[in-house]
Amino acid sequence: MEENKRIKDCKVVIIGGSAGSLQALLQILPFVEKTISFAIVIVVHRKNTDEQTLEDLIALKAKLKVKExxxxxxxxxxxxxxxxSNYHLLFEKNETLSLDTSEKINYSRPSIDVSFESAAEIYTNHLIGILLSGSNSDGTVGLKAIQAAxxxxxVQNPLSADMPYMPNNAILHTTPDFVLKTEEILEFIKEINQE
Amino acid sequence: MIEDIELETLINDVYEYYGFDFGSYSRASLKRRVSRVFYLDGFKHFHDFLSKVRTDPEYCKRMIDEITVNVTEMFRDPSFYLTLRKEILPLLGTKPFIRIWHAGCSTGEEVYSMAIMLKEAGLLHKSILYATDINASVLETAKSGIFPLRMIKDYADNYRDSGGQQDFSDYYIANYGFAKFNDNLSEKMVFSQHNLVSDTSFNEFDLILCRNVLIYFDNNLQKRVINLFDDSLAVLGFLALGTKETIKYSISQTKYKQFAKEKIWRKIKE
Incomplete structure (x- = not known):
């Protein structure tokens, strides 16, 4: 881990997760201040049917506003x-988000890899990717792309993840800049763009 | 992933050589789609790919078929279809004749869904369903009404969630891993190739459905297409889009009234 690797001008923090990630998100997001100087984008696997509940839950708990x-x-x-749910989320050069209903990737739509790769292309070294709990290998390729850009x-420390498979897979196949426990992720986010 | 400059060269060449204009497509998705075909077809160098596209019209057609997204399903977003069934069809039913346009219909699953609902509402006999797409190959599938059997369970669930009460299996015959939908559903369908980027309005409709097509277009093209729909829609007709699409940046909001919570708008004046 390179403890000193810091991003001064982070524009986007993109967080990916699958099974067990909601719990981590709810330990992190409510404590992030409204004044952050970057956007937070969340890509989690979920059923088509619980479309609104995740947004509602996060909107209810977070100080930050959730934009539809x-x-x-x-x-x-x-x-x-x-x-x-049911769309891939992509990033455009003019700093808008666009959607795509093409084939599932890693059995998932949205796919974390797809969004991470797309974000990496647009936000290069102004981007932080965080991969949370899950029981699927989605996200590993995306994290590589983020680093390469x-x-x-x-990566969430597998020991603090409900479902360690996804973070473990990323640790196995990439060299993450940080492997952090849930509460450390929160501290990490609070430090972003702070001198 | 291919480079931006390569993508722009391809867009220019496809337009110059074949007249298909992808210049106003959203780049993030288009780039992924083109990269996908490039690797799928085993190309190593972009100039080889480009020269194949330029010199081989058949290959260019294949490439266009592959870069357009053709993922669709029957009764996609059941709550949308429930609203159509409960709120919109009764209003359309008062008309002597119902004209419907599925723009960007892909392989036609949503067209057959509509036909089933019209049939159940006793309206299919006086309806006509125009179904168009830029991609000629998907229209062939749509015409055949043959869909993979492995999807049918999901479709039957969607059908039920959208308010369907019949036995869904009455609508098709299953054979060799495929479900062939009954001919009486497709009798009122007219399929034709139509490019939303360059073609114009061709009729007046009471309901236009264009779901998850505009997401592939940039704002300017979205505006053009919404206005094309506006030109093609009768007063008091309905426009239905995908669950994450909107007309609000494209056309005067005084002309259209959003219907219920779904992405359905009614044209309230000319």
Missing amino acids: VEDKVKLEAGFIYIAP GGISV
Whole structure:
């Protein structure tokens, strides 16, 4: 781990997760201040049927406002964006989000790899990718892309993850910049763009 | 992933050589789709791919078929279909004749869904369903009404969730891993190739469905297409989009009224 690898001008923090990640998100998001100078984008696997509940739950608990992700919505600092179920979430050069219903990747739509790769292309070294709990290998390829583009990769410590498979897989196949327990992820986010 | 400059060269060439204009497609998705075909077809160098596209019209057609997204399902978003069934069809039913346009219908699953609902509402006999797509190959599938059997269980669930009360299996015959939907459903369907980027309005409709197509277009093209729909929609007709799409950046909000919670708008004046 390179403890000193810091991003000064982070524009987007993108968080991916699957089974067991909601719990981690709810330990992190409620404590992130409204004044953050970056956007938070969340890509989690879920059933098509519980479309609204995740947004509602996070909106209820977080200080930050959740912006509904409709096609071509503008990405702005200080807001949370949640990938809608059954669409891949992509990033455009003009800092908008776009959607895509193409084939599932890693049995998933949204796929974390797809969003991580797309974010890496647009936000290069202004991007931090965080991979949480899950029982699927999605996210590993995306984290690699984020690092390759100059961004920072963070993996939840498998010991603190409900479902360690996904973070373990990322640790096995990449060299994450940070492997952090849930509460350390929160501290890490609080430090972003702080001198 | 291919480079931005390569993508732009391809877009220019496809337009110059074949007249298909992808210049207003959302880049993030298009780039993924083109990269996918590039690797799928085993190319190593972009100039080889480009020269194949330029010189081989058949290959260019294949490439276009592959880069357009053709993922669809029957009764996709059941709550949307429930609203159609309960709220919209009764209103359309008062008309002597119902004209429906599925723009970007892909392999036609949503067209057959509509036909089933019209049939159950006793309206299919006086309806006509125009179904168009840029991609000629998917239209062939749509015409055949033959869909993979492995999807049918999900479709039957969707059908039920959208308010369907019949035995879904009455609508098709299963054979060799496929479900062939009954001909009486497709009798009122007219399939034709139509490009939303360059073609114009061709009729007046009471209901236009264009679901999860606009997401592939940039704002300018979205505006053009919404206005094309506006030109093609009768007063008091309905426009239905995908669950994450909107008309609000494209057309005057005084002309349209959003219907219920779904992405359905009614044209309230000319």
